Amino acid sequence: MQILLKDGILLTADHSPKKMDLFIDDNIISQVSDRIRVEAEYVINCENKIVSPGFVNMHTHVSMTNMRTLLDDMTFSKFLDTGFKLDAVRTDEELYYGSKLGIAEMVRKGTTTFLDMYYGEDIVAKAAEEVGMRSFLGWSIVNKNQTTQKGEPLKNAENFISRFKGHELVTPLPAPHGIYSCDRDDLIASRELADRYQVPYTIHLSENRREVYDIVKKEKKRPVEYLDALGFLSDRLIAAHTIYVTLNEIKVLGRNGVTTVNNPVSNMKLANGNFVPVIEMIQHGVNLTLGTDSAATGNSLDMLENAKLASLLQKNYREEGQALPPSQVLDFMTKNPWKVLGKNSGVLKEGALADITVIGGGVSQIPLREGNAERVLIYSSSGSDVEQTIVNGKLLYSQGKYLGLNLEELRMKNEEIFDRYNSLIYS
Ligand SMILES: [Zn+2]
Numbered sequence: 001m002q003i004l005l006k007d008g009i010l011l012t013a014d015h016s017p018k019k020m021d022l023f024i025d026d027n028i029i030s031q032v033s034d035r036i037r038v039e040a041e042y043v044i045n046c047e048n049k050i051v052s053p054g055f056v057n058m059h060t061h062v063s064m065t066n067m068r069t070l071l072d073d074m075t076f077s078k079f080l081d082t083g084f085k086l087d088a089v090r091t092d093e094e095l096y097y098g099s100k101l102g103i104a105e106m107v108r109k110g111t112t113t114f115l116d117m118y119y120g121e122d123i124v125a126k127a128a129e130e131v132g133m134r135s136f137l138g139w140s141i142v143n144k145n146q147t148t149q150k151g152e153p154l155k156n157a158e159n160f161i162s163r164f165k166g167h168e169l170v171t172p173l174p175a176p177h178g179i180y181s182c183d184r185d186d187l188i189a190s191r192e193l194a195d196r197y198q199v200p201y202t203i204h205l206s207e208n209r210r211e212v213y214d215i216v217k218k219e220k221k222r223p224v225e226y227l228d229a230l231g232f233l234s235d236r237l238i239a240a241h242t243i244y245v246t247l248n249e250i251k252v253l254g255r256n257g258v259t260t261v262n263n264p265v266s267n268m269k270l271a272n273g274n275f276v277p278v279i280e281m282i283q284h285g286v287n288l289t290l291g292t293d294s295a296a297t298g299n300s301l302d303m304l305e306n307a308k309l310a311s312l313l314q315k316n317y318r319e320e321g322q323a324l325p326p327s328q329v330l331d332f333m334t335k336n337p338w339k340v341l342g343k344n345s346g347v348l349k350e351g352a353l354a355d356i357t358v359i360g361g362g363v364s365q366i367p368l369r370e371g372n373a374e375r376v377l378i379y380s381s382s383g384s385d386v387e388q389t390i391v392n393g394k395l396l397y398s399q400g401k402y403l404g405l406n407l408e409e410l411r412m413k414n415e416e417i418f419d420r421y422n423s424l425i426y427s
Contacts, residue, residue, distance in 0.1 A: 001024075001026070001041055001042070001393055001394060001395070002023070002024065002025050002026075002038075002039075002040040002041045002042070003023075003024040003040060003041070003042045003043075003044065003354075003390065003393070003395065004021065004022075004023050004024075004036060004038060004040035004042070004043045004044070005021065005022040005023075005024075005044050005046050005051055005356070005358065006021050006036075006043060006044065006045055006046055006047070007019060007021065007045065007046055007047040008020070008021075008022070008046025008047070008049050008050065008051035008358065009046075009049070009050050009051065009368065009369075009370055009373045010022060010032070010051045010348050011050065011051065011052045011053065011330065011334075011348065011373060011374060011377070012348060013335060013347045013348070013349065015327040015330075015374065016370075017050075017370045017371075017373040017374060018370055019034075019370060020032055020033060020034055021033060021034070021035060021036040022036075022051060022348060022356070023036050023038055023040065024354040024356070024390065024393050025393075026393050027353060027354055027392040027393035027394075028351060028352070028353065028354055028393065029348060029349065029350055029351065029352050029353075029354050029356075030350060031350060032348060032349060032350055042395065044358065044388060044398075046358055048360060048361050048365065048366075048368055049358050049359060049360040049361050049365070049387060050358070050359045050360045050365070050368070050373050050376065050377050050381075051348065051356060051357075051358055052110070052330075052334065052348075052356070052357045052358075052359060052377065053334040053335070053345070053346045053347055053348055053355065053356065053357070054110065054111065054112025054113065054334070054345070054346075054355035054356055054357045054389065054390070054391065055109075055110045055111045055112060055113075055303040055304075055333045055334065055357060056111070056112070056113045056114070056115075056289065056290075056333055056334065056337035056338075056341075056346065057106060057111045057113070057114040057115065057290075057291050057292055057301065057303055057333075058114075058115045058238060058240070058259075058261040058289040058290060058291040058337055059115060059117070059202075059238075059240040059241075059261040059263055059291030059292070059293055060102065060106075060114050060115065060116050060117075060291065060292060060293065060294060060301065061116065061117055061118045061293070061294035061296070062098070062099050062102035062103065062106075062114060062116050062118075062124060062294070062301075063090075063094075063095040063096075063098040063099040063102065063116075063118055063120065063123070063124055064098055064102075064118070064294040064295060064296045065098045065099070065101040065102035065105065065294070065295040065296075065301070065414075066094065066097060066098040066101055066414040066417045066418055066421075067083075067086060067098070067294070067295070067296040067418075067421060068295040068296060068299060068418075069299065070082075070086070070296060070418070070421055070422060070425060071083055071296045071297070072269075072299070076208055076210070076270055076271065076272070077210075079270060079297075082425060083296065084148060085424075085425070086421055086424070086425065087119075087148045088148035089424065090120075092120065092123050093413075094417045095118075095120045095123045095124065096123050096126065096127055097410065097413040097414050097417060098414065098417070099123065099124045099127035099128070100127045100130075100131070100405065100410055101410050101414050102295060102301060103127060103128060103131050103133050103405075104131075104402060104405050104407065104410060105295070105300070105301045106133070106301050107131070107133065107389045107391070107396045107397040107402065107405075108383065108384075108386065108389070108397055108402070109300075109301060109302050109303065109304070109382075109383025109384070109386055110303065110304070110357035110359060110383060110386040110389055111301065111303055111357075111389070112133075112134060112355035112356070112357065112389060112390070112391045113133075113134040113135065113136070113337070113341070113345070113355060113391075114133070114134075114135055114136070115135075115136040115137075115138065115202060115238065115291070115337075115341075116135060116136070116137045116138060117138040117140055117175040117177070117202055117204075117240075118138075118139075118140050118175075119139065119140050119147075119148075119149040119153070119156065120149075121137040121138070121139045121140075121160055121172065122160055122163070122164075124137055125137055125164060125167075125170045125172075128169065128170060129169060129170060130404060131396060131403070131404050131405060132169070132391055132392065132394050132396055132403065132404065133169070133391055133396065134169050134345075134355060134391055134392060135169065135170050135171070136170075136171045136173060136200065136341060137160075137164070137170060137171070137172055137173065138173045138174065138175025138201070138202045139153075139156060139157035139160045139161070139172065139173070139174060139175055140153065140157075140175050140176075140177050141153045141154055141157050141174055141175060141176045141177060141182060141186055141189075141190050142177045142181045142182065142186075143181060143182055143183050143186055146181055153186075154186070154189055154190070154193070157174045157175075157190075157193060158174075158193055160172050161173065161174065161193065161197050161199065162197075165197055165199070168392075169392060171199060171200075171341070172197075172199065173194065173197075173199040173200050173201055173202065174190045174193045174194050174199075174201045175190075175201065175202045175203065176190040176201070176203050177203070177204060178203060178204040178205070178207075178211070179203075179205070179211065179215055179223055179226065179227070180211050180214060180215075184230060187227070187230055187232050188230060188231070188232070191230075191231070191232050191234070194236060199236070200236045200237070200238055200340050200341065200342075201236060201237055201238070202237070202238040202239070202240065203237070203238075203239055203240070204239075204240050204241055205223055205224070205227075205239040205240065205241055205242050206223045206224070206239075206241060206242050206243060206244040206245055206249075207240070207241035207243065207244075207267070207272060208244070208270075208272050208273075209244060209272075209273065209274075211223065211244075212244045222245075222246060222248075222249055223244075223245075223249070224242075224245060224249035224252050224253060225248075225249065225252065228252050228256070233252070233253070233256035233258055234256055234257070234258070235256065235257030235258070235259075235340070236340060237256070237258045237259065238258075238259045238260075238261060238289075238340055239253070239258055239259070239260050239261065240260075240261040240263060240291060240293075241260075241261070241263060241267065241272075241276075242260045242261075242276055242281075243267055243272060243274040243275050243276055244274055245277065247280060250277065250280050250281055250284050250286065251284050253281070253284070253286045254281070254284035254285035254286045255284075255285075257285070257287070258286060258287070259286075259287040259288075259289055259336070259337075259339070259340040260276060260281060260286055260287070260288055260289070261289050261290065261291040262275075262276045262278065262288060262289070262290050262291070262306075262310050262332065263290075263291045263292065263293045263298070263306065264276075264306055264309040264310045264313055265292065265293070265298040265299075265300075265305060265306050265309060266291075266292070266293030266294075266297040266298040268309070269297060269298055269299065270297055275313045275314075275317070276288075276310075278310070278314055278324055279314060279318070279323060279324070282328070287336050287339050287340060288331075288332050288336060289332050289333070289336050289337045290303060290306055290307060290310060290329070290332040290333045291306070292306055300383070301383075302382060302383035303333055303383065304377070304378070304381055304382050304383050304385075305382060305383065307326075307329045307330075307332070307333060307378050308378055308379060310324065310329055310332070311323075311324045311325070311326065311329050311378060311379075326374040326375050326377065326378035326379065327374055329378050330374055330377070330378065334346045334347070335347060353392060353393075354390055354392065354393040355390065355391055355392065356388075356389075356390040357386055357388070357389055357390070358386070358387045358388040358389075358390075359377060359381055359385050359386050359387065360376070360381065360385055360387065361387060362385050364376075364380045364381055364382075364385055365380065365381060365385065387399055
């Protein structure tokens with residue numbers, strides 16, 4: 001497919017947005033310049049719109065999208081208990097339709113790549129493949145005695161990784177669930193598995209006070225120090241949350257080149273009571289990214305909502321209006337993820353993968369100029385302002401039309417599933 005994006009304001013990697021044309025040939029950005037004169041199958045008029053590298057959602061549990069609102073407004077421990085109870089009874093079909101729904105919401109809101117953590121990732125892979133979404137799928141590893149998955153989590157993870165390794169759009173990886181749900185051996189084996197297959201690996205880390213308290217009591221070390229002593233940390237690790245970390249832990253994360261994922265909506269909704277110390281992490285060389293967490297925690301998969309809140313939280317807490325400006329948050333959701341995910345994407349330049357989001361044209365984007373385009377995107381826009389989402393050179397969403405997704409079927413199936421879960425929990 002060839003797509004020509006005309007007259008949009010392009011968000012460039014050096015943060016000097018500029019009105020230009022962009023030409024996509026097959027799955028690659030083949031030309032970026034002031035005026036491109038070529039014949040293309042699709043020509044999209046991007047006048048008064050923002051053309052951004054596609055958003056990368058670095059922490060999701062996408063198959064849980066049909067559990068939306070079921071786990072609202074409860075204590076964190078009740079949330080975990082109820083969530084695990086539902087995890088144990090979910091069928092493959094339920095995971096499949098939940099995944100499709102989540103992917104539909106993500107393409108609607110400008111996400112072109114997501115990084116997932118759950119069991120049954122082969123089913124998520126099928127859903128993502130059918131739509132044409134780019135995905136990094138982490139098979140959840142939980143201690144044998146605690147898991148709700150059939151068989152041994154580590155073996156399941158390895159089977160999944162060996163099956164999908166080398167796939168064009170799906171990158172499989174191990175996802176040890178957390179330091180409270182994995183023991184030492186699980187953590188070490190997960191790291192070894194990632195090393196063996198040369199893939200990233202992801203974990204929940206320091207998401208709530210209790211987790212920190214328990215490990216300090218048991219191991220006499222804080223979570224990051226505990227993982228460092230195990231040899232678990234590396235520049236292929238993606239740690240989600242990291243809201244309770246000391247300055248020393250930040251330095252350890254930076255020294256090991258770890259990537260962290262900021263999930264402000266999920267943390268606030270679950271009343272975790274803290275947020276990522278972003279400024280200190282940047283100072284000490286931690287690679288920062290952004291995620292939504294699942295729709296069962298954050299309720300929507302809107303990266304722009306998370307981007308705005310990530311910035312506002314820093315400003316408000318530090319009483320510094322200049323803290324975490326849109327240029328930096330934009331890097332969290334476009335450029336930075338690829339430092340660990342390892343593909344040539346996240347920038348609008350020739351030769352990069354054509355993962356692109358077009359936003360705007362609505363009242364929230366007026367007045368739009370080259371000089372304020374990043375601020376219009378992060379502070380004034382929401383996922384609903386996305387007009388086109390292009391993944392690997394294919395137009396997956398365009399002005400209300402979805403490629404390869406039947407919304408009526410998704411509604412019907414997911415509402416049936418929701419009703420079943422609802423009666424399981426609340427009757
Ligand atoms: Zn999570």
